[in-house]
Amino acid sequence: MKIKRAILLILMVAGTLMSCTPEGAKDLNLTSAKILISPNIKSNMQETSATVLIEEIEKRTGISLEKDTNWDSNITIALALSSDNQLFGKELPFKSAEDAQELKKEGYRIYHASKDGHNTLWILGADARGVLYGIGKLLRTAKMKKGNISIDSNIDFSEAPEYALRGHQFGYRNTANSWDAWTVEQFDQHFREQVLFGANSFENIPFQAANSSPHFKIDPQIMEVELSRICEKYDAEYWVWTPAPHDLTIKNAHLQGLEEQEAFYAKCPRLDGVFVPGGDPGENHPAQLIPYLNDLSEILKKYHPDAGIWVSLQGFNKEKVDYFFEYLEKNNPVWLRGLVYGPSSPPIHLERKLLPEKYLHRFYPDITHTVRCQYPVENWDQAFALTLGREPTNPQPLMYTEIFNRDSKYTDGFITYSDGSHDDVNKAIWSQLGWDASKDPQEIVLEYSQFYFGPEVAEEATQGIFALEKNWDGPVLENTSIKESLALWKRLEGNNPQLVDNWRWQQLVMRAYYDAYIQDRLAFEKGLEVEAYEILANANSIGADKAMEEALRHLDKADSEMVSQELKKEVFSYGEKLFQSIGAQTSVEKYQARSAERGAVLDFIDYPLNNRWWLEDEFNKIKAFDSEAEKLARLEFISTYEFPGEGSFYDNVSSADAKHVTSKTDDAIDFLWENEGRSRKRLSTQLFQFTPALAYNGLDPNANYMIRVSGFGEALLRANGQLLEPTKYEKGFEEFKEFPLSKALIKDGELKLSFDKPDEEHLNWRKQSRVTDVWLIKQ
Template identity: 50%
Template structure:
């Protein structure tokens, strides 16, 4: 134990020393600094920015900075808050770029260090109140801070510095919905919202979006205060940090209903009257809601008339989510003929027309805001590509999901068509993504790894910034490709375990806990997957060897093998730590990962502990199939079904099998689904169907080569509904065509098509636009079977 302690201490010391002595000669020691503030900075920012700086430093160092109303005469360093328009501050000249630098642009700032003689000054110069706050954020992100470095507190800023910056996009915000559907926010206090909004501002956010009135009818058991009160509190917090306050307000009733319409307008007016700050109203056209724009637009016009009575500069926005072609055309025709001055712009979110099309069709006087879904991993706007099914079944739709590199690319693809974004978020689990979006919207060229280092330096500590940044990036890499083949998962787990042991002081940090949870969960899932798939192979070997006399014994033996996953569980230490971390997160930030313990809205809302041991082989399905087989009266029929099960994924020499949307078991599949409807959510995530049946596509494409030109082949398909198959572009007629789930369709491949040793298989999409996507045809398994 003592050797482990010495190891942890030595690693920590080396990290401190390596970071500390890098550029130490040019650092400014701020332990005894005094801050002064320009009287030209308007309140509340004149108070807010110094408070943010001093409180965040005190948390990390125990040092309380002094303030002064006159410039200190001692040689102690000074942190000076000023506006770019200031010529002097307390008889000291404010550094200037002669009016043409970024600090003169909206929200811009300049950070300058002056070290003339013994006098040292760090200037935070803002173009405006927000610029002062964002400059404060830059300084906080780049300070070296510690409560005990070599026995003393550490507070240093590496100089010399003369850096200026202003944002590329004017809208940079996040939705923080205090509602029962959130997996975290509904458990927060006012103080937690205040701290989180401050954190977002430190990383460049300038907007927060609240949620609608109808959520008042569905209170969460976790609410600390009623939703109506929290909406007003969030408005007050936004005023304090000079953040735009948006409110997302759908109409979930028929706007033609005069009584409901009147009641809705009255509810809006009461809210507007109570809000100390309100900047934007965002009305989603059809998600939720089902009103024609001929009803929506007059309603919004009337709403805007009420809005400006209480907030004269507030703006009205609409999204075209859920609108069909006729409704979209109606909207643009309305803009052309009416030219509504009351409308500020259009929001593009999931279900909206393409963003490029929206920008091109939208007249230039209207703004265009993105509403990106950064909170979900499957069944969403930006699903994780090539997501292993094991993660889709366990971590699911709303787990801790740092995706810095993926979202940097997504932002770069769509941002040029917009004036910025306010993201869709349902909890703290996407915290890394929020910071990534905010900082890339500020500077689209910002280095992704550098952003992760700033994140780690501020929220953890500067000594582990580089290592923790790479460890966060490792969690994103864990989700790429077949899990069983990804040895990097174990290395990421090892890295986080080392960090956990060397940085014990971070054990109470909810951000640290979230990332640790993912590292342990990923490793546990990979170990389970490898083992449970191997158990199924052993069970299939038993079934393949069965004969008419050993049918019952073979089923019992096969089931006993696959059920070892439950009866002889593995990695119990890792599992226990996952449980402990999930409970710690509920205490620290209100993250609801367990239905039994945490009372979440529903299991799909990030409730990963309900699924941490969900089967990663087909043991549930096998148990159900064996019960069906026992009811068959013919031994031959029973044996045939057993052989089908045994050879499902291993059809024999010269034949091929593909699980259509499995990155591990679909090597010949060329297509991926872009809307993530290829990962099923049945029976609240506890489906007993075969794992491959829970994956599907509508119109998959497969390529085969190295075929025997002399052989006859049959294509077999499992799925549900129709499958309109083509081989090398030629539509084939089936010889077997069952439409029920897990039954087969079959086609004979003409010899003329396999003469060159290769074929391409495609499927036409049946016309099912009248059906909900859950009811539409699905293709889950495809075989190319070489005939004897």
């Protein structure tokens, strides 16, 4: 009888521990699990690992698991080192093969073993970090809801990182659009979450003035040390980004910088890397920079003997690059740990080729910006560039997976460039690809959604994140994804009120509303502009002044009859929620963002998406003309600017809907930035490429054509490879160059246009020649 009862009890327990999902797969119920931790894990990480596991489960389920030192429980989560032979008297369930992932640095294995009615979820790490990464896998894949936590009972997963360095920059400074408002506790939680997704390094930007941000809750001199302590807590590397003094040619210029650095090094409980950018900022020649770095390394070794000095060649010309690599070849310096590849560095594959093998190569990819940056959003509509700007919420899992796999293979790992919380999805993508570059971004985002939003929401939220990336693909007015994305996020928003205070949720839902509002407004305002040109076409009959007056009155409907205000209201509501939850500064005036480029998306939500500002200024000029004939001629030119007539073609060269442009800019500086983003120039003038390429077919080989070019500076135009001579050559904005096209060049009706790049390397990009508009006009 006792035996039967015992068997029945075992079956009842097993039934509790194993539950079936709707799909029929068995789950291991961890609700009543006890946690056992190997005493061989270094002491501070024993505490950290247990705390992370217990707290993150409790936040999502309300269940507070307990630590134990015996095997009395029917379900156990065992945290141990792969090298352990036993844990509190119980042998590990298997012997790892020599090449097992859980034996490699930072590697882990998560494995369910069942014997005699007892279930153990083993998390075995090669080291303390490995154990923490195994916990991260558990938390990302477990199904957690109030009162319950379970995981696939067949789980047997192991991995070790493909890249040794996997980190993100978190500069506690005013240029960040949220972090300068954070407390130590918020940074602690955020660093923890990044580690749970596979990061092992964090980079700060120290030496900020205490009064440099109105949002600082903690003196930055204190925070820069606190961040070091947080890294020590999670056994993560602590790096700092510290530019050299501006001009090292001044005698003793570097001494003050060294003194400041030494005081900082002495305070930090942990410091692993010091990154000194060669440019952006920094204009020093390596002849001056190298001695400074050597001195810096001596001070660093004094306080942190295992730390390393790193430098980038950002902004270096060929002479500087040659000087630097010749120095390495001749001197073989021991003070240099490695080279950092960042924006405006030499090509990444060339840099790795020139770098001696003994030095490491770190990637510094910009995952935070959309325009005027290292990796622009491809095929981005100008309407988004003018409104969302440079630092909006920008989940781009597909784009960054492609970039990672293209460029990371030339490096030993990465610490990404980030300046806010808006790129949080991108951070998860990079961290996980650092473990396995072949990972499916869909899987990564699904784990992201499950961990932060819950298993019931995960699949749809994952769809929503990919939909937001699709929103940015190509012309806004042709993109059906924008309204579909909004419908999805509105449904998720309505069905999940429990997520209303989740900042990651807030910024994703906000983007869906914002994108849809811009689409509606663009359609309305573009329509107004077309109708205004129709009014101007009647100027001959109603008079120039009356035509301008009526056209402007019609254009002003964009401000007096604004569309889709319910969407705009939701955007502003989420802007307030984000400021309250994480101090996100989506407006300069309202939330004291550092500047208009730093995430101030609310300030540009109603920026004109047609040329009404430009037309208003043009009309004021035209009214001063002496004769009606002059006025009418100018109005005709304006109304036909983009409509050159049958058999002729016009292209705004960087517009997402350009029909004949075959080239793309490679660094997204093709969106002009002036007057804090409130340029009154014609919209096409605010887009440009330095050397665009265009292609036409089906041209009339018996017709005469003229090519007109607008832009700034030079335009060295080639037609089917032949350099053309201009008959008109104006160099200012919204002035024109004209080139006759020989019939002999288009015998087959095909035409390819290209532009030679003038020798302007000595000029800042803002002063270099560029092309904005191209016409092919049939005479």
